[in-house]
Amino acid sequence: MTASESVLDLFKGRHFDREVIVLCVRWYLSFKLSSRDLVQMMSERGIRLVHTTILRWVQRYVPEFEKCWSRYARPMGGSWRCDETYIKVKGRWTYLYRAVDKQGRTVDFLLSEHRDVAAAKGFFRKAMKSHATPRVITLDAYAASHRAIAELKSAGSMPHRVRIRSSKYLNNVVEQDHRRIKHRIRSMLGFKQFETAAITISGIELAKKIRKDQFKT
Numbered sequence: 775m776t777a778s779e780s781v782l783d784l785f786k787g788r789h790f791d792r793e794v795i796v797l798c799v800r801w802y803l804s805f806k807l808s809s810r811d812l813v814q815m816m817s818e819r820g821i822r823l824v825h826t827t828i829l830r831w832v833q834r835y836v837p838e839f840e841k842c843w844s845r846y847a848r849p850m851g852g853s854w855r856c857d858e859t860y861i862k863v864k865g866r867w868t869y870l871y872r873a874v875d876k877q878g879r880t881v882d883f884l885l886s887e888h889r890d891v892a893a894a895k896g897f898f899r900k901a902m903k904s905h906a907t908p909r910v911i912t913l914d915a916y917a918a919s920h921r922a923i924a925e926l927k928s929a930g931s932m933p934h935r936v937r938i939r940s941s942k943y944l945n946n947v948v949e950q951d952h953r954r955i956k957h958r959i960r961s962m963l964g965f966k967q968f969e970t971a972a973i974t975i976s977g978i979e980l981a982k983k984i985r986k987d988q989f990k991t
Contacts, residue, residue, distance in 0.1 A: 784838055794821060798828050799835055803977040804985075806961040833970060836977035843980060846989040851875035852909035854901070855948040856919065858889060859956065861975070863965045870955070870975065871897035873911075874948045880983050881905060885972045894922035899931065910937040912944045954982060 785792040798812050807815075809825035816823050856873040869889040873881040882901035886893035902908075913919045920940075926932040958978050965971035983989070 784835065790821070790823075795831050795835065798823070799831050799839075799977070800981065802828060802832060803836075803958075803974075803981040806958060808961060808963060829970075832977055833973050836973050836980070840976060840980055843984070843989055846991060848879075848988050848990055850879060850881050850905050851877060852906070853912070854881055854908045854910070855912045855945050856897075857914055857945055857948045857952065858916070858919075859952040861885065861956075861959060861965075861971065863968050863971045868968065868971070869893065870952075872948060872952065872955075873897075873901055874951050876947070878947050878951060879986055879988050880951070880979060883975070883979050885968070885975055887968060889918065891918045891922045891925065894919045895926060898922060898926060902932065907933055908936060910939065912939050912941055914942065914945055915940055955979070 785795060788795065794816070798816065801807055801815075802809060802812055809828045812828055813823050813825050853876040854873045855876070856871070858869050858871050860867050861870050862868070869886045871884045871886060871893065873883070875881055882897070882904055884893070884897040884900055886896070911923065913923075920938065923932060923936075923938055927934050927936070955975070955978055959975070962974070965974065
């Protein structure tokens with residue numbers, strides 16, 4: 775089975791055409807539109823939808839789209855800039871760990887219910903599993919992230935040669951990148967479940983990576 779055939783299989787049995795589903799998911803993740811905005815836009819094109827259908831499409835297809843695009847990912851730079859930002863889920867703050875390289879390309883991300891050593895270690899493990907080990911990691915002054923890396927090195931999960939530094943100036947790259955994600959999330963009017971938030975944010979990150987030309991196509 776070819777890659778194109780496996781993608782087409784994802785849409786078998788759906789009431790709506792594949793192009794409609796992909797368009798709605800892409801617009802929802804890429805632009806400052808609510809699901810109800812998209813319902814109205816599709817209605818003007820003669821397509822009747824309800825907003826919950828679009829939200830279900832996002833949850834169903836974002837993980838599959840990530841798998842498809844991951845085959846074409848370009849390698850990341852060896853200098854990572856790491857930081858956390860805040861995302862509200864069901865009225866409570868959660869923490870989005872993110873890393874970009876020196877050129878501002880997204881390395882990886884992880885939504886966590888806690889901001890502690892365990893969450894930081896989980897993020898770094900996830901990032902190193904997806905990409906080559908970095909040459910240097912730039913962090914803010916938050917102690918838990920520094921301790922997480924120290925424990926990973928002690929356990930042999932991260933090479934001792936990886937250099938760690940703190941620099942607010944150098945981390946401006948990732949802090950600016952946070953804003954693009956948070957601007958998109960703000961118009962979604964909040965998340966009700968942690969799992970829903972994690973998948974939706976994965977889709978937003980994927981859309982941003984495509985726009986950053988991080989894939990060989």
